[in-house]
Amino acid sequence: MTDAPRLDRQVCFALYSASRAATAVYRPMLEGLGLTYPQYLVMLVLWENEPRGVKELGEELGLDSGTLSPLLKRLEALDLVERRRSGEDERRVAIHLTAAGRALSSRATGIPQHLADAAGLSPDELEQLRTTLGRLTAALHDSH
Amino acid sequence: MTDAPRLDRQVCFALYSASRAATAVYRPMLEGLGLTYPQYLVMLVLWENEPRGVKELGEELGLDSGTLSPLLKRLEALDLVERRRSGEDERRVAIHLTAAGRALSSRATGIPQHLADAAGLSPDELEQLRTTLGRLTAALHDSH
């Protein structure tokens, strides 16, 4: 056998595992809201500021229309969101929150704290992890 | 608007973004080998030690048979892997590397280094990130 890379030494695998473990902790809580994790992310963006175009959402989340279009249709079917063609620019679709979508935000308040509790890391460590991951993501995007 | 969680403060989103950014950096290199990222992970495990049962692979990678069964069929279609029913226990399927599968490992040697170069973090920081993520993943798994 050659000096093939070892699984347990790979940062990439550590990221992949941690990310799946974190969404697995979120899943049962989000199930209570009727949302998947990516749907929750879209709602987070809209709770901050709405309406938003599909492209804007994609830039915030790093997702393209191939992912967002069907996801937004599902949110619309749940009556959390409304899609309206813009009058000024018929290419654009503005995503508005419905009353139900707006109301859902209060039920989502405690979710991130629950992850922090389950993480087994101090607040300082969590904060440092977050900023390190931010730098890493930016550098990886710049690298091509 | 209530005090809804902010997207940019969430460790979970930072993990999700970093993980996707890292696999995006791997993707063009793995394309050269004809592999997807999860397929590459399976090959990594097999390069370390083979044959392995489907369940063993699942435990190393945190994936279930619903993910692995079709993935392994695709690796078999690529002639990198062979699936053999165990004689002793007819429930088990042993995954063996083919000659081509074994040969592929030498072409995969440089891949993790490329990620390290693109990461924009020092070796120390990368190492610390890896161990922090390992602790986080373990704690999240323990939390339920």
Added chain:
DNA sequence: CACAATTCAGTTGTGCACAACTTACCAACC
């Protein structure tokens, strides 16, 4: 030995990701 409980791999169905493509629309230039 009989048979209930467990284990293993596989299947089915849903929902992302992402590449490649399509369609509709807009804007700039001739």
Added chain:
DNA sequence: GGTTGGTAAGTTGTGCACAACTGAATTGTG
């Protein structure tokens, strides 16, 4: 005013993840 280039959203197709289930094989227990 028509053409050309670019942009926004949507569609199609592939491959994960993961829950729920199936069927076959094995193990544990009375």
